[in-house]
Amino acid sequence: MYARRNVCVNDRATEAAAILIPAKPTSQKKVVVSCVAVEGDAPLRFSWSRDGGAEGERKRYTVDTLSSHLSSLTIPEVTAQDIGNYTCRVTNAAGTDTFTASLLVRDAPKLQPFYFPKENQLLQTIVVSCISVRGSPPLEFSWSKDGLPLAHKDKRVATRLLTDTISTLTVTNVRAEDIGNYTCRASNAGGFDSFTAELIVTDAPKVQAFYFPRDQLAGKKVVVSCVVVEGDEPMTIRWFKDGLPLASADKRTKITKHTESIVSLTIPEVTAAVVGNYTCAASNRVGEDSFTAPLIVNGKLQPKIGPFNFPREQLVGKKVIVSCVAVEGDEPMTFTWFKDGHPLAADAGRRVAKLADNIASLTVPEVTAADIGNYTCVASNRAGEDSFSASLLVDGRPPRLQPFYFPKQPDLHKKVVVHCTVLEGDEPFEFAWYKDNQLVVADKNVQVRTLSESLTSLTVHEVAAENVGNYTCEASNVAGSDRTSAELLVKDAPLLQKFQFKEGLSVGDQTAVVCAVVGGSPPFTIRWSKDGRPIAADNEARSVKTLGEGVSTLSLRSISASDVGNYTCVAENAVGSAAASAALLIQGSRDFVPLHPVGRRKIYDNGTLVIENVESDDEGLYQCDVSNGVAPPLSKTIKVSVHADWSQVRDPRGERHGMTSVLVIHNSARKDATAYVCVAKNDYGQTKHTFRLTVLEPPESPTDVVVTERRSRYVSVKWSPPRRPVNRYVFRYWRKSSRGSVLQEQEVDGMRTSLMVTNLHPGTEYLALVLAENSVGFGDPSDTITFQTAAEEPSAPPMNVQCEALDTRNIKVSWEPPPADQLNGELKGYYIGHKMDGTPFVHDTVNRDTEQRTFRGLQAASTYRFMLKAFNEVGSGPASEEVACTTLNGDPPAVPSLRVTGITSNSVSLHWNSPTSAASPVIRKYMLVYAATVHYTATVAGLQDFVTLH
Known part of the structure; x- marks a missing residue:
């Protein structure tokens, strides 16, 4: 595209003729754009910009001045991000001129x-x-x-x-x-x-009807066949009696498989014990079918239940009673009720009663969605049993979802979109997405959208490791709900479990460690190294074995000093690698200083070490090395401990009073609590006396403090007691994150080691410790533990909900979160509902960091109502009050077409075409913005279509 401009400031000002841009170049292709100045005195200076920003500083773009009147802009590989308006500016001493053209890129789908x-x-x-x-x-x-x-x-x-x-x-x-x-x-x-x-379409099985003889006599043999006339193989055919599988070891019946679709049942001798309802059930991977026929012995009449039905009108909130009447059968009879194949629970609010020998009733006091299901009445007597089922439904059909699937192991950082579709059911539906049974909260990376009344989507813009898991789509309406799930797996780098060598190893010991990959995408390659050098798999001293995918062992048969060092396991796959290291240390592998016989220390020829007047600095490890120069040297290591000093005081008092000896223990400690013996000797013999010293101390710290039960407003705590008796325990706890949190205490008798802490706040993290006290005082506190109460739904709605109509199609809604002390857990996000008058609410989910939302694509001059709920990991809180806004009546006017009609030395005249349409019939005013070095604005009446600026 080539164009020309005819605007001139004075006789020799520059004039940029045009920019030549290829029409819609293909992505990844090279593009060269040229700018020609057709008039103007040299020297000329060219500059380029895109969408108002300078392009000359960008590394991806190259600007060349090809001649005094020609400049070019080169884009080596054009991409979608290069789309925009490109402007060439040429300047000389007389003035400036510009020209702008658009670049569009063709990107294949x-x-x-x-x-x-x-x-x-x-x-x-x-x-x-x-x-x-x-x-x-x-x-x-x-x-x-x-x-x-x-x-x-x-x-x-x-x-x-x-x-x-x-x-x-x-x-x-x-x-x-x-x-x-x-x-x-x-x-x-x-x-x-x-x-x-x-x-691919598969077909479910269809079982052909079968019947037992009507006048079956006791003691006779009977045979019936179950024939599957439709359905894809392979299939499984099973027989049941009165709802229970027939055991192959039961001698009263015999089951024979003739073909894949024909299985017969033989009863060699009919007795009262075999009377009942016999069912043949066939199933394949698509579905199943069954048929039931009663076996009745001649002379006894089993029950026959007359049909019954639940009312068909609107039942929610109403009381419903149905009667089950046995129109045939010998008495006495027993009646049993089932819901969806399970006996009716006594605590479900439903009541059953036997009104007569052949009549039983079922009462549902107030119908709710939980009462929807199939109800079965079973009547039985000595001859057999009969059953009849009826469905209790509310208005509308519950939703049925079509399964969805993620792409097979997408790469990290790729975009993934899945859709959840309602195939059946009555609108409106409410959708919810869950990941690993936790509600999905929309954020910058994960987005949930409702595309239509029966379609919702989940978008992960850049798949990361934290997005891996089981995703569930749930759709619900007044009649019920349905769920379908799929697993998202990604290709990920390995994740290694840490390993360590056993402590206290000595020379000659054996040891082994396991390197296990606990995360990542197989296959894996595992390598071992010591101090940075590879360990060969066939090394005699160090053995490496692979036990399975992602598991390798390193074994050392006989540890020597050369084995001391750092061992590293490295696991690799197609995505990346991971490493784990551990150090191998052995006893005696420390440095010993040669000990020379000086002063108090003496070494005799037989290898004996004597230390006179032992002092505290003599404590430590001593190693004795022995060698004859031929055989390998021998080593022996001993540990010397220096005990606290005791002092003995003699008090001579003369022969009349005898001698007195006093033992003084300075700074008594727990280790001094023992038996002491005093021995007195003279020339005629000796005597001794034993004293036992008991040291009183505060109790040790309670240990193993754990929370055994956690609820929203209370927790149960237990701990292990100290070894010494305790008079009482004090449990202290306080909020972790609350400023000015009050320290609270509860006392527990010394005989108990557990406590229930009540009056806690839901969804709140606490710190706690336990103190033990005896007659001496309090001991040291236990280790501080952290616990969090279970969350509850928020107890307050979002605050200050407001709405504002932006134009004919858009309304902005803003709000503030509920008070922090009423969130009752971690705020996950908000449900925001909007509707027109006379229609149901449509709900969207927004993340917790969002406090405003703009609804787009609305109808003009229409009133919309909005409400919000805050939700956490448990559920949603109460709804806010509804606010209403009406979209504007009419769209903003279109952009006028502006042109220059006259230029003088100090003025310019402008004209424009007035945009008119049915949506914007009246234009009130125009605003013009113009600039040289400073921006100016001018306002013109709506009826005017020209102006002269000075």
Whole structure:
């Protein structure tokens, strides 16, 4: 594209003729843009900018002055980020001129893989989404089956462009002819991409009806066959009696498998013990089917229950009573009620009663969603039993979700999008996403969107290790809920478990350590090294073995001094590597200083060491080395400990009073508590007396302080007592993060070592310790522990909720979080609902750091209501008061078309076209912004379309 400008300040000012830019160059191609000054005196100075910012400083761009009137801008590999408006500015002493042109880049589309559910049944509805994660708009989507374009005549198979980058394929009431390979193709001006997925349909089994003889006599043999007339193999066929599997060891029955689809049941001799309902159940990977027939012995009449039904009108909140009547059967009879195959719980609020010998009733005092299900009445007597089932439903059908799947092990930092689709059920639906059973909170990397009434999406913009886990989509309505889950796995670098050598090893000992990979994507390669040098697998002294994927052992058969050092295990895979190290130390591997016989220390020829008048600095390890110069040297290590000094005082008092000896122990400690013996001797013999010294000390610290039970407002704590008796314990606790937190105490009798701490705040972290006290005083406190109470739902709504209409299509909503002391846990985010009058709320999820949200794409001149709930890991709190805002009536005016109509030495005249439309019929005023070195503004009345600026 080449253009020309005709604006001149004076006779020899510069004039930039144009910028020549290729029309929509392809991504990754080189682009050269030229700027020509068609008039103006040299010297000329060229400069370039993109969207108002200087480009000359960017390393990716090259600016060259090819001649005095020609400059070029080179982009080596154009990408989407280079799109913008490029301006060439040329300046000389007489003035400046500029010209601007747009650069558009053609980027080919890139499709995210999609998959059909693994198991699909006939007449089922299936929806898949084709998503372009890259590419320049506009995109064009097309679908084909087995290489042929999809025919739009069949309304069961429909495609829909959901957004600019998402196309969906819906197959309603799947048939056998729908099986095949479906291809989605996305194209634009830069190229195309396609992806193909296979749709496979399997068939569930169908059991043919069978019956026992009507007039079966006792003592006779009976045979019935179970035939599966439909369904894909392999399949499993089983027999049941009265709901319990028939055991192969039961001699009263015999089961014979004739083919994959025919299994017979033989009862050699009919007795009263075999009377009952016999069921044949067939199942395959798609589903199952069954048929039940009663075996009745002639002469006894088993029960026959008449049909019953629950009311069909709106039942929520109402009382419901149904009666189960046995219209046939010998008395006495026993009635039993079941819900969804399980006996009715006594504490579920439902009541059962036997009104007569052949009538039983079921009462549901107030119907809720928890009461929805299949109810079965079973009547039995000596001849057999009968049952009848009826469904209790509320208005509407519960949702049924189609399974979703993540791409198989996407690379780290890649974008992943999955969709959760409701196939059946009555609107409106509420959606929620969970990761590892914890509610997903939207943030900058993870985004949850509701795309339509029956479709929600989960987007992970850059997959990281913390995003790995099981993701669950839940949809609910007034009639019930449904869930479907999928696992997100990524390719990740190895993660090693730390290892260490056993302490106290000596020369000659054996030892081994295990290096285990506890995370990452296999396969792994494991290498060992010592002090940076590799250890060979066939090393005789050090053995390396691989026990399995990601597990390796290092064994040392006989430790020597040369084995002391640092050992490192390195694990590698295709993504990265990890290392773990540990040091091997052995006893005696320390440095000993040669001991010379000086002063108090004497060494005799036989190797005896004598230390006279032992002092505290004589304490330590002593090693004796012996060698004859032929055999290997021998070593012996001993430890010398120096005890606290005792002093003995003699007190001569003369022969009349005898002699007195006093033992004084300075700074008595626990180790001094023992028995002491005093011995007195003379020429005629000796005598002795024993004294026992007891040292009183405060108790030791309680140990093993643990929280055994944790609730939202109380915890149970226990600890291990000290060895000495304790009079009482004091449990101290305080909030960890609260400023000015008050230290609180609770006393416990010395005989108890547990405590329940009450009146705590939900979702709050506390610090605590335990003190023990005896008659001497308090001992040292236990180690401080940290515990956190369980969370509760927030007890207050978001505050100061306000809304503001920005224009005809957008409304901004702002709020403040609930008070911190009423969050009752860690705030995860907010549910924000919006609706028009007369419609239900549509809820979105925003993260906890967001305190405003702009709703876009609304209807003009319409009133919308907004409400918010705060939620934590437990659930959501109360709703805020609703606020209402009305979008503006009419859009802002379009941009006027501005042109210069006259120039003098000190003025310029401007004209423009007044934009008018039905949406903006009245223009109140125009505002002009102009600048040389300083920005100025001018306001013009809305009826005027020209102005002269001086």
